Amino acid sequence: MSVVAEKPEMTESPQPLPSPELPDARVLEDKTPEWMRCTPASVIFTTLIGLVFIMMASRPLWHTDLWDHLNYGDQILKTGVVSSTEPLMRLCRGVSMVNIPWLAQVGLAALNARFGLTSLQFVYALMIALSLALVSWRTVKMSKSTLGGILAAGIFFKVNLDQLLVIRPQLAGVVFYCVIVAWMLGRNKHTRASWIGLPILFALWANIHGSFSMGLLLMGFAGIGRFGDVLAISKSLRVALLDREFHRTILLTQLCAAAVLLNPAGIGVYPEVMNVAGNPNIESMFEWDALTLRTAQGQSAAAAALLAIFAIKLSPRRMHCGEMLAFVATGLLAAWSARMLNWWAPLAGIITGTHLIAGMRQTTKWLQNPQPGKGTGLMTLVNGGILWILFALTPFGIQLVHGRVPEANRLVSVETPLATVAFLDSMETIPRGISFVPAEWAGYVMNRGPKSLEPMVNLHVHVTPEQVWNDYIRIINGPSDWDGLMNEYGINLAVIDKIRQPALLKKFKESTDWKANYEDRQAAIFVRNNPI
């Protein structure tokens, strides 16, 4: 049906109708609770950190430490006991083991069992994102500059990148450490939240990673620093000694140190921290080597140190004693062992970001008179939207929302011996006794390979007997007595990393006692003709 309307008569020239007046959004009241309101700057951080998060959450899981931790976690879940001796490796039987990261292992194993590897990628990326957020937040608070926060997070990420590439309980330690750094560099150190939250954090930390000791060290620096600051200003030892904040920091540190005792090994965790760092087997682990300029992370650290010194020199801000102590001490530790960069990088980022902005502010107009951004509900909404998008884009999000699980080879690093383990699984029988498997692969082989296969070592080198580890290190280099060492351990099956162990591969190929059962681009499997 059509309706033909009569054409209206045009008696007068048409007058423009007055447009209806739109409501002024500005008069709407933002009913978002104050504490939930986000600033525009927070959106920048959510976006930037979110990009890092997406990148890390989509990254294949590194093949080394993870699988050992999963194996220990599975074992704890299975037995319900945190073993006081090494429970998995035959050659480590009876060796005393203070398994500090048991809770992280259990968490990882439970997540893996319930959701699979994508959940581990998600947690891994979340830890990194949280660390970046903490570093940025503290820097923004100190420098009152978004740029300062971005700089700090960037420095932290670049300097610590090598340490962040491996998924392990240490990442949770880095998050906790960043909390302590943020606490230490803040002004209100002794709020009710600190008195309750920090001991709880330390109790948790002591069951997740040995780096709680670094947190306590930092708290100690905070106390000493406060004492030093008061002494420097008052020039009176008495005043410094009677300073209330100094006293409170001591008491809080003591409470945190006591909270650490809430773990299965009790007081044993304290000497264990030193025991791991001083273990002779650790010397052969390259990541524990001294920091050197020959490596990318050494160059990043050197550049960051120079930038920090330049920023401090340029800055009108004065460094607090504790800040200085922590920066120098953790820097020296990082020089001693590259793995300690974890504890220097957050400080380097925050200090550089804060002081650089303070220095630039003297000469750069647009940085002067910073106005604190006003939080709004709209920004909270935007942040929420970004977070949802970020979540939905991760493999874990896709798995939860769409039920699509990526293929295994996209979830783990290319170095993971997938095909080798598939072959081992297809073998009818695994020769009896210990098997030679590269330590980096042992965890994966034990987790996904035949249960009867017992690798010589894994990457928990601090619980591996020194003689066993030394022999393993010798074997991988293909020494002339390699066969004697194989006999010594009664090894009947050997998995060789073709890329990293070419000399050993050659020895095996030349030997008439061994037969190659399998070979691909990555690995070769040899079996002894006459098993011991």
Next chain:
Amino acid sequence: MIIVRNSRRKVSLRTWLTVQLAFGSAFAASWFCIPGIRQQEVIARVTHRAVALDVNLRDSKLATVAPFYDDAEVVSDEELAGVLKKIVPRFSRSHLRPNLVEHALRTWGSSIEFKNPDAISGPQMSDFLTDTAKYMDSWGKNNPPLMELTPDGVHVRWGEDSSSSVHHDHTLAALTESGLPLDAPVFTTARALQVRDVLSEALRDFHLDERETEWSAMAFTLWLAPQKSNVWHNGEGRRVTFDMVAERLMRNHKRDGVCLGTHRVYSLMLLLRLNEQYGGDLITAETQTQIMDYLKTCRDMIIASQSPDGSWPANWTDGAEAEAKADPKEKGYKRVIATGHHLEWLSIAPQELHPPREQILKAADWLINNVNETPQSVIDQNYTFYSHVGKALAMWRKTSPAEFWTNWRKTHPDCEVFETTEPKVNQPGPEAH
């Protein structure tokens, strides 16, 4: 400028004391909640010392394993006397090698008194090993002592150097097998200790993965079996059980190990016997089965590898292929090692682990003939290997060389008269043993 903000409220004395109390109590409670061995580990790590030993050796008694058989067909009295005469320890007192003394001591025991002054009697041998002054008389004051004082006990110096013991815990095993009690004195350069301290140190510094565990295993079994201690913690806090020791002994290729892999067979046989003797709690049933399987494999190998003349070759682990795979340059003394050592463990083994009787008789005959035909000078150079021959043959008569010799001497007063009275020169043998 530094801004120092001071909180308004002062920390009260009560708060201070409360936190100190909570802090101290937490550490004290944590200390008492952990097991004793964990406490020892904490102490050890803090003080950088070894973890204290958790085995009580105060009332330890020495176990003995009696041979099963008195078989004159294997070796007659005359034959045994002839063999033992050739291994009476007549060493030069100068630069006396501990390795020689240890072998002589484990063969002859610490009580034997030889009539011939050239021969070193049991007490002299044990004194040489346990008294640093006696050792220094032989090696001079500039030589490092054999018994080294450590913060926790006595360590026996061992290694390639001829003035030291050749194998880890070989001295301890020799002292143990010779019957020396734990309270026998050990004189170091600084103070007097006891054999008990040597044993404690050995238990502490024992590492399951060291190359040679045969003598440690033997000594520990002989001392710990009577008190039914089947577990201890070493100086690093590692929990060690006899099951683990047995597994370690069986782990290697059978051809590896000192004396052609025969010592570990003896140690395993000893462990099995002592386990049976002391109630069966020393090792688990699973380990017993594994040891029996291991020993049966050894039995099958020696059955298949015996040469027509009755000796066992160096490559006895090749079984039936031994002859084909034999090293054409094999030294003769290696057959003495293999044959002597196999007869030794077979003397304490049940019959189900024996090769056919004819093979044992042939092996014994070969050994007796070899000893009789070998010049004394050659035997002196290979004393360590031949001492096992003497001990093995005596055990097949269900006796010890000392017991047999003492009785034999009663009816044969001239048995300790030798053609030459010159003390022998301490030439090292072809290879350390």
